[in-house]
Amino acid sequence: MPTPSVPGSDEKFHRPSMRWWLGFMDQLDRLGYVAAGFSLLALCVIIFVHAWYIFLARPVQLALLPAALKLLNDLLLVIILLELFRTVVRFLQTEVLELEPYLSVGIIACTRRLLTASAELSYQLELVAKETRHELFQQYLMDVGLNVIVIIILIAGLYLLRSRPSTERPAVS
Numbered sequence: 698m699p700t701p702s703v704p705g706s707d708e709k710f711h712r713p714s715m716r717w718w719l720g721f722m723d724q725l726d727r728l729g730y731v732a733a734g735f736s737l738l739a740l741c742v743i744i745f746v747h748a749w750y751i752f753l754a755r756p757v758q759l760a761l762l763p764a765a766l767k768l769l770n771d772l773l774l775v776i777i778l779l780e781l782f783r784t785v786v787r788f789l790q791t792e793v794l795e796l797e798p799y800l801s802v803g804i805i806a807c808t809r810r811l812l813t814a815s816a817e818l819s820y821q822l823e824l825v826a827k828e829t830r831h832e833l834f835q836q837y838l839m840d841v842g843l844n845v846i847v848i849i850i851l852i853a854g855l856y857l858l859r860s861r862p863s864t865e866r867p868a869v870s
Contacts, residue, residue, distance in 0.1 A: 727789065734785040741778045744771055766816040773809040777802050800855045807844045807851070814840050 748771030755764050784798040818837045822830055 730785050730789055734782055734789070737778050737782040737785065741775050741782065744778070745775050748772060748775075763816060763820070766812060770809060770813050770816075773805055773812070777805050777809070780805070797855065797858055800851050800858065803851045804848055804855070807848045810844050811841060814844070 748768050752764055752768040780798050780802050784795070787798075788794050814837060818833065821833055825833060
């Protein structure tokens with residue numbers, strides 16, 4: 698005697714047509730990841746080449762330090778995009794989405810923000826009146842403080858994640 702079917706059971710997923718559609722959707726999902734991966738890689742190349750072009754083509758009368766900070770900012774963006782690209786590749790290989798690369802990207806992004814905030818402050822201090830410099834500096838300190846706190850939290854999370862045995866590492870499938 699067959700067991701009665703419970704509404705919402707997995708019976709509908711065992712039909713051949715449903716399996717075909719699920720397989721098709723899975724292939725579309727993988728294709729989306731491949732397209733996103735190639736897009737990230739293309740953006741990396743474009744940003745990298747453009748950053749170096751702007752740095753090397755700058756007029757001699759422009760200061761070297763701001764140009765170098767801009768180049769560093771762009772190169773850190775390239776590193777962030779490459780880390781995301783590597784995450785996409787790793788997902789396509791293992792079908793497991795790991796947390797560690799996102800923590801690393803967060804750390805790099807906050808570090809990038811710290812560098813750009815200091816460059817912005819030095820530029821803005823030259824442009825504003827003396828009365829508003831204190832307020833601008835206070836905003837800078839708040840921004841830097843918040844980014845440092847986020848970096849510390851992300852590093853602690855990365856440390857905790859790496860200190861776990863490899864079999865217990867959380868991954869989203």
